Amino acid sequence: MIFHIPFPFPVIFPINIFGSEEVISILDFILILTLGISSIYGFFKGFLTEILSLLTWIIAISVAYALGGQIEIIFQSILTSEVLRLWVTRLLILTFMLFIGGLASRRVSKAVGSSISGDMLIGLGFGFLRGLVLICLLMLILEDTELYNEPIIQEAVFIEEAEQVKEFFYNLFLQYYN
Numbered sequence: 509m510i511f512h513i514p515f516p517f518p519v520i521f522p523i524n525i526f527g528s529e530e531v532i533s534i535l536d537f538i539l540i541l542t543l544g545i546s547s548i549y550g551f552f553k554g555f556l557t558e559i560l561s562l563l564t565w566i567i568a569i570s571v572a573y574a575l576g577g578q579i580e581i582i583f584q585s586i587l588t589s590e591v592l593r594l595w596v597t598r599l600l601i602l603t604f605m606l607f608i609g610g611l612a613s614r615r616v617s618k619a620v621g622s623s624i625s626g627d628m629l630i631g632l633g634f635g636f637l638r639g640l641v642l643i644c645l646l647m648l649i650l651e652d653t654e655l656y657n658e659p660i661i662q663e664a665v666f667i668e669e670a671e672q673v674k675e676f677f678y679n680l681f682l683q684y685y686n
Contacts, residue, residue: 543639550635558634564609647674
């Protein structure tokens with residue numbers, strides 16, 4: 509059963525792209541903002557901090573996928589939905605791993621302490637990669653929900669690109685855990 513979510517504002521916006529009118533949905537804005545904010549944040553953080561952050565994200569997502577199915581038993585009495593229980597477990601593991609990785613990254617960054625313009629530009633690239641990893645995570649979560657079949661998601665302009673990003677990272681890191 510698919511539930512349609514009523515929004516108090518329009519969820520699609522017509523925009524003119526190269527002479528043709530395209531309809532941009534909320535998912536498109538979320539994808540664009542994720543990449544943009546992550547890239548700008550990476551620019552100001554710099555290369556070393558960004559590479560450590562990206563490695564932390566990749567390791568955290570891999571560990572969450574590897575251990576999520578085994579640890580979800582803890583929440584069996586609290587959550588009845590198997591999918592919800594699995595994703596709550598994965599998100600808790602992800603949060604814990606990101607916290608530990610952030611502490612380690614901060615220590616290494618303070619020990620090295622470099623800040624040059626090249627460091628910032630390369631940080632922009634790694635911020636962009638982190639944005640792609642976040643889009644992969646968003647698409648993996650959406651795929652397991654019924655929200656994925658909603659028109660607001662399926663009619664998004666960038667849904668194919670987001671699917672390609674998800675498939676790339678899934679094949680690169682996560683296919684061995686399922």
